[in-house]
Amino acid sequence: MxxxxxxxxxxxxxxxxxxxxxxxxxxxxxxxxxxxxxxxxxxxxxxxxxxxxxxxxxxxxxxxxxxxxxxxxxxxxxGTAGILVRAKREGLLSSVKPLLEAMQQKGFRMSPALVAEVLRLAGEE
Structure with missing residues (x-):
């Protein structure tokens, strides 16, 4: 955990x-x-x-x-985005991109800059 x-x-x-x-x-x-x-x-x-x-x-x-x-x-x-990056780095997630997309579809607001930074930090740019 x-x-x-x-x-x-x-x-x-x-x-x-x-x-x-x-x-x-x-x-x-x-x-x-x-x-x-x-x-x-x-x-x-x-x-x-x-x-x-x-x-x-x-x-x-x-x-x-x-x-x-x-x-x-x-x-x-x-924040949630930071937790996703940390989970990816710890090997608990294979990808954060689908989760970010699902969160946005459910109304979770993130700026394009934040999404780009999260993907960069997760190695998914």
Whole structure:
């Protein structure tokens, strides 16, 4: 597995609407930080940023605003595209291109420049 364990805060669990066995649910302890972050990002992202910051963990996020705020707070961030590149490098995927295309067909927005960079990093240019 690329990331172990995978931990999400309660608000993200609520957003999923289902329990996923391999995801651990943990609450951030700094409720003040969560409240401040909720002024600029949604509740799930606020809890996720606070939890990552408290624990010194990497945050998995694609939302531009959430990524920006996390980085401002010193949290290391990786997005879905970065995870795909890492999975390819680890030999867990044979190709990222079909997955990128499927994601875009489902409404996942990526700039042409990001797609090109992901393909380059995955050795699929």
């Amino acid at each position: 690329l990331f172990e364990p995978l931990v999400i805060p309660p608000k993200v669990q609520e957003e999923f609407g289902v329990t996923i066995d391999w995801l651990l649910v943990q609450s951030p302890s700094d409720r003040m930080l969560v409240s401040v972050l909720q002024q600029v990002v949604d509740s799930g992202e606020a809890e996720a940023i606070a939890l990552a910051m408290e624990r010194g963990w990497r945050l998995i996020a694609d939302d531009r605003k959430a990524r920006s705020w996390a980085k401002r707070l010193g949290v290391h961030v990786i």
